[in-house]
Amino acid sequence: xxxxxLLEVEATEPVGPYTLLRVERGGLDPGRPGQFxxxxxxxxxxxxxxxxxxxxxxxxxxxxxxxGPGTRSLCELEAGDEIAVFGPLxxxxxxxxxRPLLVGGGIGIAPLPYLAEALGSPPAVLGxxxxxxxxxxxxxxxxxxxxxxxxxxxxCLEGFDVLACGPEPMxxxxxxxxxxxxxxxxxxxxCGYGACxxxxxxxxxxxxRLCVEGPVLAx
Amino acid sequence: MLLNASGCxxxxxxxxxxxxxDAFVTKTVTPLPRPGNPPVRxxxxxxxxxxxxxxxxxxxDRFLAETLPALRELGLPLWVSVGGFSAREYAETxxxxxxxxxxxxxxxxxxxxxxESAGEIVAACRAATGxxxxxxxxxxxxxIAEVARAVEAAGADGLSLVNTMRGLALDERTxxxxxATATGGYSGPALRPIALAAVYACRRAxxxxxxxxxxxxxxxxxLELVAxxxxxxxxxxxxxxxxxxxxxxxxxxxxxxxxLGLDSLAAAEGLAHAGGVGLRSRPxxxxxxx
Numbered sequence: 001x002x003x004x005x006l007l008e009v010e011a012t013e014p015v016g017p018y019t020l021l022r023v024e025r026g027g028l029d030p031g032r033p034g035q036f037x038x039x040x041x042x043x044x045x046x047x048x049x050x051x052x053x054x055x056x057x058x059x060x061x062x063x064x065x066x067x068g069p070g071t072r073s074l075c076e077l078e079a080g081d082e083i084a085v086f087g088p089l090x091x092x093x094x095x096x097x098x099r100p101l102l103v104g105g106g107i108g109i110a111p112l113p114y115l116a117e118a119l120g121s122p123p124a125v126l127g128x129x130x131x132x133x134x135x136x137x138x139x140x141x142x143x144x145x146x147x148x149x150x151x152x153x154x155x156c157l158e159g160f161d162v163l164a165c166g167p168e169p170m171x172x173x174x175x176x177x178x179x180x181x182x183x184x185x186x187x188x189x190x191c192g193y194g195a196c197x198x199x200x201x202x203x204x205x206x207x208x209r210l211c212v213e214g215p216v217l218a219x
Numbered sequence: 220m221l222l223n224a225s226g227c228x229x230x231x232x233x234x235x236x237x238x239x240x241d242a243f244v245t246k247t248v249t250p251l252p253r254p255g256n257p258p259v260r261x262x263x264x265x266x267x268x269x270x271x272x273x274x275x276x277x278x279x280d281r282f283l284a285e286t287l288p289a290l291r292e293l294g295l296p297l298w299v300s301v302g303g304f305s306a307r308e309y310a311e312t313x314x315x316x317x318x319x320x321x322x323x324x325x326x327x328x329x330x331x332x333x334x335e336s337a338g339e340i341v342a343a344c345r346a347a348t349g350x351x352x353x354x355x356x357x358x359x360x361x362x363i364a365e366v367a368r369a370v371e372a373a374g375a376d377g378l379s380l381v382n383t384m385r386g387l388a389l390d391e392r393t394x395x396x397x398x399a400t401a402t403g404g405y406s407g408p409a410l411r412p413i414a415l416a417a418v419y420a421c422r423r424a425x426x427x428x429x430x431x432x433x434x435x436x437x438x439x440x441x442l443e444l445v446a447x448x449x450x451x452x453x454x455x456x457x458x459x460x461x462x463x464x465x466x467x468x469x470x471x472x473x474x475x476x477x478x479l480g481l482d483s484l485a486a487a488e489g490l491a492h493a494g495g496v497g498l499r500s501r502p503x504x505x506x507x508x509x
Contacts, residue, residue, distance in 0.1 A: 117494060
């Protein structure tokens with residue numbers, strides 16, 4: 001059940017160029033891997049959608065790339081600060097898979113640690129644009145890691161039930177190689193619960209709201 | 220009375236949020252289906268946000284056959300936002316509606332406007348329906364009071380003030396427009412003083428009831444719109460960041476009224492035109508505002 005609560009920040013930890021934001025769980029349900037939460041950055045008008053990265057007991061943890069004013073504000077939070085968190089939202093990954101393989105690119109690895117936990121640490125392939133970014137692979141110790149110019153699609157993905165999250169070109173490439181893969185997409189959104197129509201994407205020839213119909217879609 | 224601003228809530232996807240309101244206002248319905256504008260459709264700015272949704276909607280026929288019956292099951296009073304590209308299109312939709320209040324979207328900044336004036340569109344709709352007819356106006360009009368007088372003369376029953384204003388945001392790194400359509404409708408806290416001025420001017424210019432909206436984030440914001448002349452308040456952008464906003468704002472409004480010694484929201488209506496709240500009714504004499 002989705003709820004919005006003011007939660008206390010437990011810690012922010014650097015993970016390569018990213019920040020792992022750990023907040024108390026409060027009364028929120030961590031939801032299914034691939035679902036997301038709207039986090040309200042202090043001083044900003046709109047909340048930001050973030051998939052859950054880890055769900056240690058009593059905590060929710062989000063991996064954040066400080067690329068704009070909202071994400072920078074979230075990364076600058078300190079232990080003891082409070083932020084509003086709303087979720088879990090959207091549809092997560094379908095966990096009924098026989099030979100799971102997790103595929104992640106860049107900040108798109110965010111939902112994979114929680115997903116790996118739910119699936120019993122399946123094999124994983126992660127791609128990053130630099131060695132510094134690749135430090136985030138520490139969140140998924142069992143993963144094979146490639147760094148640009150090597151791409152995740154240079155690895156053998158066939159024969160697996162692929163569950164992927166990453167930049168759009170990567171998702172399109174994975175979809176072409178692995179029909180039936182589960183892909184977690186991203187789109188700018190204002191609300192996360194179907195109110196703003198900002199995150200519309202074309203699905204089966206119709207424009208639909210990614211926050212309601214996704215963010216995980218079948219390839 | 221608390222409503223949502225059109226296009227800022229889907230009552231079928233989020234019925235629990237809609238039920239916190241006194242009435243639900245639909246997304247604008249146009250004669251033909253519209254997929255809306257390409258992404259990116261949303262951009263945050265320092266004190267508000269831009270949208271370029273582009274009146275995405277299933278079109279009049281599917282709205283009447285599917286959306287409206289499903290909305291009626293919520294048991295909430297419904298307002299249908301009607302859009303079009305000519306006065307005739309607006310009027311044809313009005314003619315097919317029943318048991319709702321109609322809000323004419325005369326001012327979407329994301330699509331081309333009908334060639335007729337607001338007064339002409341209202342007159343065409345008035346001839347087509349006996350339902351309550353609210354005209355939603357743009358704050359970008361040079362003299363919004365003049366537009367308000369024109370729609371009043373044409374037979375409008377009320378005013379919805381205000382719609383978004385056209386704005387532009389550029390990408391932090393590339394200086395390229397963030398929205399695919401470049402410009403979009405600007406809403407949020409930055410719009411609030413503009414909405415307040417529009418409500419204030421139209422209250423003086425007409426006798427029509429006013430739904431005030433534009434950047435309302437707190438109970439105090441809602442109270443100010445009422446003091447400027449609104450009899451109802453609609454929530455827009457705040458619903459995106461806080462789905463619990465209707466309940467919170469209602470509670471804050473109660474507190475604000477109590478602090479000012481007002482026994483109802485109706486008692487606050489139009490106070491900005493009538494000398495404000497008398498000093499003697501203030502419970503605490505605070506320092507003069509800076």
